[in-house]
Amino acid sequence: MNDTIRWGIVGTGGIAHRFAQALGRVEDATLAAVASRSKAAAERFGGEFNIPRRFASYEDMAAFDGIDAAYIATPHALHTPGAILMLRHGKAVLSEKPIAVNRPELDKMIAAAHAADRLLVEAMWARMVPGTQKLLELVAQGVIGQVRGIQATFSYDMRDEPKHHAFQPQYGGGSLLDVGCYALYFASWFAGAPVAEIRALADVGAKTRVDEQCAILLRHENNTLATLHSGMTCRRPSDGALFGDEGYITMARFYAPERFTLHRYDREQPEEFETPYIGNGFEEQIIAFNRCLREGRKESDLLPLAQSREIARQMDEIRRQVGVVYPQDGGEDDCASEE
Numbered sequence: 001m002n003d004t005i006r007w008g009i010v011g012t013g014g015i016a017h018r019f020a021q022a023l024g025r026v027e028d029a030t031l032a033a034v035a036s037r038s039k040a041a042a043e044r045f046g047g048e049f050n051i052p053r054r055f056a057s058y059e060d061m062a063a064f065d066g067i068d069a070a071y072i073a074t075p076h077a078l079h080t081p082g083a084i085l086m087l088r089h090g091k092a093v094l095s096e097k098p099i100a101v102n103r104p105e106l107d108k109m110i111a112a113a114h115a116a117d118r119l120l121v122e123a124m125w126a127r128m129v130p131g132t133q134k135l136l137e138l139v140a141q142g143v144i145g146q147v148r149g150i151q152a153t154f155s156y157d158m159r160d161e162p163k164h165h166a167f168q169p170q171y172g173g174g175s176l177l178d179v180g181c182y183a184l185y186f187a188s189w190f191a192g193a194p195v196a197e198i199r200a201l202a203d204v205g206a207k208t209r210v211d212e213q214c215a216i217l218l219r220h221e222n223n224t225l226a227t228l229h230s231g232m233t234c235r236r237p238s239d240g241a242l243f244g245d246e247g248y249i250t251m252a253r254f255y256a257p258e259r260f261t262l263h264r265y266d267r268e269q270p271e272e273f274e275t276p277y278i279g280n281g282f283e284e285q286i287i288a289f290n291r292c293l294r295e296g297r298k299e300s301d302l303l304p305l306a307q308s309r310e311i312a313r314q315m316d317e318i319r320r321q322v323g324v325v326y327p328q329d330g331g332e333d334d335c336a337s338e339e
């Protein structure tokens with residue numbers, strides 16, 4: 001491994017821009033290549049971020065030996081083929097969320113990572129930001145006692161972009177995969193026990209056939225309840241809260257909070273915490289990935305693949321309950337129960 005980790009980006013859309021900006025602020029890492037479906041987009045993106053190698057196909061960048069790691073920044077359904085392509089060419093992979101559209105697709109990625117003996121991580125940046133780290137530390141210290149309830153809402157309105165891939169089943173569209181995954185992860189980090197029961201209802205678009213809004217109830221094995229919402233046709237504040245038997249914590253933008261408020265039942269005044277990002281919130285996940293790569297890990301210690309598999313299982317079950325089907329599901333229905 002070189003001292004400087006050489007990255008290549010797959011795709012040149014919105015999130016690829018945010019990643020490239022963040023990478024520029026991370027030490028001992030460089031943006032060595034970008035791959036696009038089109039020469040023009042690769043040149044444009046490469047010019048914007050001063051990237052030396054610009055490829056007009058994902059395959060060409062996979063075959064290039066001048067990168068150590070690839071960041072997959074394509075629509076959901078393209079994460080699996082993109083990641084497998086890079087892994088087969090010996091690249092470590094950080095794949096955008098959700099890492100795959102269903103658990104069987106994720107298992108193909110994990111098999112490819114094992115075969116290549118390479119690192120594979122889901123880009124759940126929310127896990128790495130200082131706000132989540134601080135919340136985990138405080139909750140583990142017992143500042144709110146035992147967590148009994150969790151609430152999280154991530155819902156926006158993009159009805160003005162009806163042709164976007166987020167509305168299309170063939171790309172793994174729908175609010176659950178797009179933003180509901182953040183709420184499921186949030187619950188998994190703080191519930192203190194595995195999920196025992198899932199109930200879900202959704203507003204499935206008559207034309208789109210994807211969940212445009214989704215409401216999820218989780219009961220965990222310790223009876224902690226989580227109430228979660230995702231949406232892409234209804235704007236709501238992205239509030240989150242953790243309710244314990246000795247207090248509660250409230251926050252805006254629960255998935256990556258830069259501040260939150262702790263209320264303890266035995267104290268009069270609430271306590272405010274400030275937890276700013278290094279930059280745009282992506283630096284921490286790049287630093288964590290680079291550390292794993294340097295340590296020779298094949299999966300992240302902060303976001304293990306078993307956790308990605310469990311969230312994929314939950315999303316498969318939620319889609320089964322609300323009736324959202326993707327072509328990649330292939331008629332399989334093996335995800336309703338945990339192994």
Ligand SMILES: NC(=O)c1ccc[n+]([C@@H]2O[C@H](COP(=O)([O-])OP(=O)(O)OC[C@H]3O[C@@H](n4cnc5c(N)ncnc54)[C@H](OP(=O)(O)O)[C@@H]3O)[C@@H](O)[C@H]2O)c1
Nearest residue numbers: 011012013014015016036037041073074075076096097098
């Ligand atoms: N972590 C976060 O905060 C966050 C936020 C937003 C999105 N995301 C995730 O990032 C991924 C990309 O989202 P985005 O918002 O960046 O999407 P986007 O702006 O539409 O960009 C996606 C890119 O993927 C490539 N692509 C390949 N096949 C495509 C196809 N058939 N249709 C459209 N684009 C295609 C395109 O790049 P080329 O044409 O150059 O190949 C395109 O620019 C998604 O998985 C999304 O969930 C994460």
